[in-house]
Amino acid sequence: MERAHAVEDISFELARGEILCVVGESGSGKSVTANAIMGLLPKSIHVASGEIRLGGANILGLPPGQLRDLRGRVVSMIFQDPLSALNPLMTVGAQIEEAMAAHGVGTRASRRERALALLAEVGLPDPWLMIHQYPFRLSGGQRQRVMIAMALALEPSILIADEPTTALDVTTQAQILKLIRDIQRRKGMSVMFITHDFGVVAEIADSVVVMEKGRVVEQGSPAKVLKTPTHPYTRRLIAAVPRLRSEDRANAARDSAAPLLKVENLVKTYRSGSALLRSLRVVPAVQGISFQLAPGRTLGVVGESGSGKSSLGRLLIRLMDADGGRILFEGTDIAPLGERSFRSLRPKVQMIFQDPFASLNPRMTIGTIMTVGPIAHGMAPSQARDEAHALLAMVGLDAGAYGRYPHEFSGGQRQRVGIARALMFKPKLLVADEPVSALDVSIQAQILELLDRIQRETGVAMVFITHDLRVASQICDEIAVMHKGRIVEQGPPSQIFFNPRADYTRELVAAIPGEQAEARPAVAVQS
The missing domain is CATH 3.40.50.300 (P-loop containing nucleotide triphosphate hydrolases)
Incomplete structure (x- = not known):
C-alpha cells in the first residue's frame, strides 16, 4: 500500500x-x-x-x-x-x-x-x-x-x-x-x-x-x-546488522571434494597512455593469484577498492582476457579459450553484478531478461518461462514480477531478479561482485540468507567479492584477502578475523565501523 x-x-x-x-x-x-x-x-x-x-x-x-x-x-x-x-x-x-x-x-x-x-x-x-x-x-x-x-x-x-x-x-x-x-x-x-x-x-x-x-x-x-x-x-x-562470527559457517560440502575451480598464477595488468608521449600508466591489477574452490563452497574475496577483487571476478567469468596463468574449470583451462570456444561453458559460470539496475535492461520486462539467454542457448520458450516463474518464486518475488520492468522494483528486489537470472542456467559457479554493498541491512540479511539457501539446495560454488568483512564472515567458508593485486592471507573466517597473520588484514579488521566503538570513551552531547 x-x-x-x-x-x-x-x-x-x-x-x-x-x-x-x-x-x-x-x-x-x-x-x-x-x-x-x-x-x-x-x-x-x-x-x-x-x-x-x-x-x-x-x-x-x-x-x-x-x-x-x-x-x-x-x-x-x-x-x-x-x-x-x-x-x-x-x-x-x-x-x-x-x-x-x-x-x-x-x-x-x-x-x-x-x-x-x-x-x-x-x-x-x-x-x-x-x-x-x-x-x-x-x-x-x-x-x-x-x-x-x-x-x-x-x-x-x-x-x-x-x-x-x-x-x-x-x-x-x-x-x-x-x-x-x-x-x-x-x-x-x-x-x-x-x-x-x-x-x-x-x-x-x-x-x-x-x-x-x-x-x-x-x-x-x-x-x-x-x-x-x-x-x-x-x-x-x-x-x-551483520556481525563478525567467531564460528565458521556450517557447510555440508567438504574441502576434500575435487575442486570445481582451480586458479594458478593468474596475472592481469592494465596499460593506458603512451610510452612515446611519456604518459604510459601500468597498473598490475592481479598478480600471481592462486586458489581452488570445491562444489557447494564459498570463497570470499575481500580488500580495499583497487585491490583487484573485481578484476579477478571479471577474469573468472571471461569478461576480459588474462595476461598469464590458468583458470581450470572442471579440469579445462578456460583462460586461453576464445569467445566462440567458451560460449558452451558460459551457462555454467554466471555472475551477480554489484548494481542490479545498471545490469538489467530497462527496456525489457523481467520475464524477457530472464529467458532471452536460455532461449538463445536452445531452451524451449515454454520451459524457459516455467523456469523463470519458479526461480522468481524461489527468490521471494510474486508471479506478477514476470511482466514488470526493472524500474518498478526496489534495489533489494532488483538484486533478487539478478540472482534469479544468474540461476536460470543452473550454473555450477556463481561469481557475486559486491551483491549487497548498497542495500539496507534488513534487505542485505534477506539476500545473504537467500544465497545461503540456494547454495545448500543446488550445490553451486560461489566466489563472493565484498569489501564488508562482516558480510563475508556470514556467508563464506574461506576468505582470501587481496592487497595490491595479491592474496596476502587466506583461511577460514575465524582465523582471518580473530587471529589475522598479515598486518594488512589486521588493519582491515580494526577499521570495521562499530567493532571498536566499545573501547572508545563516549563523546558528550553539546547543547
Whole structure:
C-alpha cells in the first residue's frame, strides 16, 4: 500500500556542535528530509505543513535567492554518490573554487589558495596535483573527500552528510568517518549524518533518530537506541546488522571434494597512455593469484577498492582476457579459450553484478531478461518461462514480477531478479561482485540468507567479492584477502578475523565501523 506522504510529522532537533545520525531503510524518508532542509526538493514534492527553523527563523518558503545564500555558507551537504554529484567536465579545484565564487568570497588567487588548503585538510595527497584532476581519475574515497572539501569551503555551521560512506571499503570508510568527526570537533559544526549502518552510528553519533515509512519511530542517545531500543522496527534493524562470527559457517560440502575451480598464477595488468608521449600508466591489477574452490563452497574475496577483487571476478567469468596463468574449470583451462570456444561453458559460470539496475535492461520486462539467454542457448520458450516463474518464486518475488520492468522494483528486489537470472542456467559457479554493498541491512540479511539457501539446495560454488568483512564472515567458508593485486592471507573466517597473520588484514579488521566503538570513551552531547 502506497503512503500519502514521503515524510509525515517529522520533529527533531540538531544541537550546536552535535552529530545527529538519522537511520532507516531506503524509502524511510531520510534523504527527503535532508533535501527539504537544503531546499532541494523536486518540483513534484512540496512541504504541506510544518517548519524548519534555523537559528530561530523558519527557512521554509524562503525566496530562491535567500536559499542560495544559505546553501554552502550556513548549511552544506555531502551527497551519497560523489561521481554523479561532481561535474565530470570540471577539475576538482575549479569545482571547489566555484562554491566560493558563487558567494563572492575572495579573489581568484585567494580561492585557489583556499582550495589547496581544503584538499590538504581532507587528507588528499599532493594537493597541487590533485587540484587539476577530473573526478573520473579519482577513487571513490578520493571523490568523497573532494565533496567534503567543497562542503567545507565556506565553513558552514551545519553539515548534512547523506550516506557518504555506503559504497566505500572499510579502511576508506573509517578514514572518512574520522575526518568528518575531527573537522566537526575542530570547527564546532553541527552534523546531520544520514545512514543505514548501525556500525557508523556506534562510531560517531551523539544522538540518533530512527525513521520508518516517513515517520520518526524512535530517537535518543546512541547508548539508549543501540542497547535498549523500544520500537520493534529499531530492534529488527539492529538484529539484521551483520556481525563478525567467531564460528565458521556450517557447510555440508567438504574441502576434500575435487575442486570445481582451480586458479594458478593468474596475472592481469592494465596499460593506458603512451610510452612515446611519456604518459604510459601500468597498473598490475592481479598478480600471481592462486586458489581452488570445491562444489557447494564459498570463497570470499575481500580488500580495499583497487585491490583487484573485481578484476579477478571479471577474469573468472571471461569478461576480459588474462595476461598469464590458468583458470581450470572442471579440469579445462578456460583462460586461453576464445569467445566462440567458451560460449558452451558460459551457462555454467554466471555472475551477480554489484548494481542490479545498471545490469538489467530497462527496456525489457523481467520475464524477457530472464529467458532471452536460455532461449538463445536452445531452451524451449515454454520451459524457459516455467523456469523463470519458479526461480522468481524461489527468490521471494510474486508471479506478477514476470511482466514488470526493472524500474518498478526496489534495489533489494532488483538484486533478487539478478540472482534469479544468474540461476536460470543452473550454473555450477556463481561469481557475486559486491551483491549487497548498497542495500539496507534488513534487505542485505534477506539476500545473504537467500544465497545461503540456494547454495545448500543446488550445490553451486560461489566466489563472493565484498569489501564488508562482516558480510563475508556470514556467508563464506574461506576468505582470501587481496592487497595490491595479491592474496596476502587466506583461511577460514575465524582465523582471518580473530587471529589475522598479515598486518594488512589486521588493519582491515580494526577499521570495521562499530567493532571498536566499545573501547572508545563516549563523546558528550553539546547543547
